[in-house]
Amino acid sequence: MSEAAPAPARAPLSDQVMIDMQGVHKWYGAFHVLKDINLTVHKGERIVICGPSGSGKSTTIRCINHLEEYQRGQIVVDGQALTNDVKQIERIRREVGMVFQHFNLFPHLTVLENCTLAPIWVRKLPRQEAEEIAMRYLKRVKIPEQAGKYPGQLSGGQQQRVAIARSLCMNPKIMLFDEPTSALDPEMIKEVLDTMVALAEDGMTMLCVTHEMGFAKTIAHRVIFMDGGEIIEQNSPQEFFSNPRSDRTKLFLSQILRH
Amino acid sequence: MAEPHVPHPDLPPPASAVGALGWLRRNLFSSPLNIALTALALYLLVTLIPPLLRWALLDATWSGEDRAACRVNSGACWTFIRVHFDQFLYGFYPEAQRWRVNAVVLFLIFGAVPLFLRSVPDSLKLRWGLGLLLAFPVVAFLLLRGGLGLPVVDTSSWGGLLLTLVIAGVGMTAALPLGVLLALGRRSDMPAIQTLCVTFIEFWRGVPLITVLFMSSVMLPLFLPAGMNFDKLLRALIGVTLFQAAYMAEVVRGGLQAIPKGQIEAAAALGLGYWKSMLLIVLPQALKLVIPGIVNTFIALFKDTSLVLIIGLFDLMNIVHNATTNPEWLGFSTEGYVFAAAVYWLFCFGMSRYSQKLEKRLHTGHKR
Ligand SMILES: Nc1ncnc2c1ncn2[C@@H]1O[C@H](COP(=O)(O)OP(=O)(O)O)[C@@H](O)[C@H]1O
Numbered sequence: 042m043s044e045a046a047p048a049p050a051r052a053p054l055s056d057q058v059m060i061d062m063q064g065v066h067k068w069y070g071a072f073h074v075l076k077d078i079n080l081t082v083h084k085g086e087r088i089v090i091c092g093p094s095g096s097g098k099s100t101t102i103r104c105i106n107h108l109e110e111y112q113r114g115q116i117v118v119d120g121q122a123l124t125n126d127v128k129q130i131e132r133i134r135r136e137v138g139m140v141f142q143h144f145n146l147f148p149h150l151t152v153l154e155n156c157t158l159a160p161i162w163v164r165k166l167p168r169q170e171a172e173e174i175a176m177r178y179l180k181r182v183k184i185p186e187q188a189g190k191y192p193g194q195l196s197g198g199q200q201q202r203v204a205i206a207r208s209l210c211m212n213p214k215i216m217l218f219d220e221p222t223s224a225l226d227p228e229m230i231k232e233v234l235d236t237m238v239a240l241a242e243d244g245m246t247m248l249c250v251t252h253e254m255g256f257a258k259t260i261a262h263r264v265i266f267m268d269g270g271e272i273i274e275q276n277s278p279q280e281f282f283s284n285p286r287s288d289r290t291k292l293f294l295s296q297i298l299r300h
Numbered sequence: 301m302a303e304p305h306v307p308h309p310d311l312p313p314p315a316s317a318v319g320a321l322g323w324l325r326r327n328l329f330s331s332p333l334n335i336a337l338t339a340l341a342l343y344l345l346v347t348l349i350p351p352l353l354r355w356a357l358l359d360a361t362w363s364g365e366d367r368a369a370c371r372v373n374s375g376a377c378w379t380f381i382r383v384h385f386d387q388f389l390y391g392f393y394p395e396a397q398r399w400r401v402n403a404v405v406l407f408l409i410f411g412a413v414p415l416f417l418r419s420v421p422d423s424l425k426l427r428w429g430l431g432l433l434l435a436f437p438v439v440a441f442l443l444l445r446g447g448l449g450l451p452v453v454d455t456s457s458w459g460g461l462l463l464t465l466v467i468a469g470v471g472m473t474a475a476l477p478l479g480v481l482l483a484l485g486r487r488s489d490m491p492a493i494q495t496l497c498v499t500f501i502e503f504w505r506g507v508p509l510i511t512v513l514f515m516s517s518v519m520l521p522l523f524l525p526a527g528m529n530f531d532k533l534l535r536a537l538i539g540v541t542l543f544q545a546a547y548m549a550e551v552v553r554g555g556l557q558a559i560p561k562g563q564i565e566a567a568a569a570l571g572l573g574y575w576k577s578m579l580l581i582v583l584p585q586a587l588k589l590v591i592p593g594i595v596n597t598f599i600a601l602f603k604d605t606s607l608v609l610i611i612g613l614f615d616l617m618n619i620v621h622n623a624t625t626n627p628e629w630l631g632f633s634t635e636g637y638v639f640a641a642a643v644y645w646l647f648c649f650g651m652s653r654y655s656q657k658l659e660k661r662l663h664t665g666h667k668r
């Protein structure tokens with residue numbers, strides 16, 4: 042991927058804490074899916090989460106915008122404690138953008154309408170202003186010419202870029218990515234990763250579940266390895282890839298770096 | 301050096317696959333069984349169509365004012381329909397006031413025109429449609445029922461196609477939103493609401509409409525305090541609406557189930573609350589998916605309105621039936637029922653065609 046592009050500056054980080062997860066546990070019925078997750082993310086920090094399938098990566102980041110409930114521990118997002126209060130949850134979700142593996146664009150709305158929906162109905166912006174913002178972000182993800190089309194008429198890579206633009210239109214402080222390139226054909230992965238790198242260069246706080254290790258090396262401040270619902274290891278990308286500490290990390294890296 | 305690739309040219313399809321002959325061969329004569337069926341169908345058409353045409357058109361009577369006119373020809377006596385036509389349309393609505401019914405119909409037609417114009421943008425259509433949905437019932441009620449200076453026409457004298465359309469129209473416009481609410485309630489996380497909706501749906505689906513109508517007209521007054529007696533038509537309307545809402549709820553629920561969870565999650569992640577995500581994201585998609593089911597329910601409702609004859613309302617079916625038992629016009633029930641069937645068919649077929657057009661227009665490319 043973009044080896045040629047200069048790596049965005051990784052230091053110094055602001056000491057403002059954007060996400061603080063303390064002792065988070067979650068169960069699906071009797072199944073203990075998250076075990077004592079502790080994670081602090083600073084403003085402008087970029088974190089890549091990796092780990093085998095079923096290790097709880099998605100569940101972890103979905104707790105941050107309360108798409109999943111958790112039973113123990115606490116999460117503070119941008120200074121606001123995540124409670125079960127619906128209004129509070131909606132307030133936090135406005136500040137946290139999320140990009141899904143399967144894009145989840147709204148198929149009955151045009152690309153532009155996908156992008157203006159939340160600004161109009163949640164942020165209460167006038168339509169015209171929302172459209173201006175949407176066009177600005179569609180330009181940034183390099184598909185302004187598709188604004189009038191429906192998602193079903195776009196390629197996977199284009200759809201994922203629209204999904205990123207849709208989130209950005211809410212002007213979020215944090216972006217969560219859940220395997221944004223896993224459902225894409227190989228030739229489309231780069232266009233989405235490039236979009237994410239550009240976002241990183243602008244200083245966005247990002248949590249990204251991905252197995253694109255080149256991407257992790259280029260932009261991440263920290264790589265987190267999860268297995269069995271636990272954070273096994275976290276380190277800077279250099280240390281993480283060249284000098285993994287646990288056996289499970291070594292095994293995982295040997296498996297995904299082989300191909 | 302690599303050899304340049306020469307693309308294979310596009311060739312026309314073989315002659316047997318296209319054109320009229322190709323069509324005939326594929327659809328009518330593709331196998332011995334198909335040939336036999338084609339022959340049988342031809343035979344039936346040849347034996348059935350000419351006598352039908354003779355009865356309905358060639359030997360039919362159109363003129364005259366009484367049954368004597370129909371003695372000459374052996375075919376249908378459309379005079380019967382012509383003489384009763386206004387009654388079939390308006391029932392016993394006073395003749396001098398029938399302009400009010402026409403005014404309601406005109407109001408609806410002109411009000412609805414913008415909804416069918418391609419040049420009107422969808423967002424305006426939506427607002428216009430909602431406005432019409434709010435304004436029309438008020439205007440229609442005031443005009444039909446009277447008041448505000450207009451003489452009151454009691455609902456007991458409403459009848460014919462007018463009454464059929466009133467029951468069907470109210471039933472459809474009330475049953476759809478109620479059904480949507482019931483369907484949402486049935487999928488709610490809150491056990492109390494869920495139980496309530498399931499009970500309601502299963503109760504109304506479990507009883508025949510006839511029973512509902514009987515209960516509304518015979519049994520309900522027994523439970524109401526003496527002196528409190530509300531309109532028979534209103535009671536029938538409530539019965540029909542609740543009954544159809546239960547069916548509608550299940551149709552809509554089918555659509556809700558087909559919407560991937562990711563849609564709701566994406567809406568939630570953007571900060572949309574429950575009602576906004578339902579109204580803006582889930583329902584537009586779910587309702588579009590179940591247009592055929594909704595229209596199916598509408599068509600069933602339209603035809604079921606004819607059951608109100610058992611509680612003594614003179615809808616189209618009952619008023620035609622009533623006219624055929626008129627001693628001066630005995631013996632023309634075939635014409636009467638053919639006419640009634642034709643009117644019902646026309647409306648139901650119209651709804652079906654409109655829904656197909658709507659489905660095509662709302663199609664926004666293939667889904668992932
Ligand atoms: N709704 C659910 N009910 C029960 N188990 C679930 C549910 N969602 C996920 N799981 C389980 O939780 C574990 C973690 O899932 P997930 O966070 O999606 O893993 P990852 O994203 O790391 O692949 C998996 O074992 C998965 O089977």
Ligand SMILES: [Mg+2]
Pocket residue numbers: 098099100219220
């Ligand atoms: Mg996952």
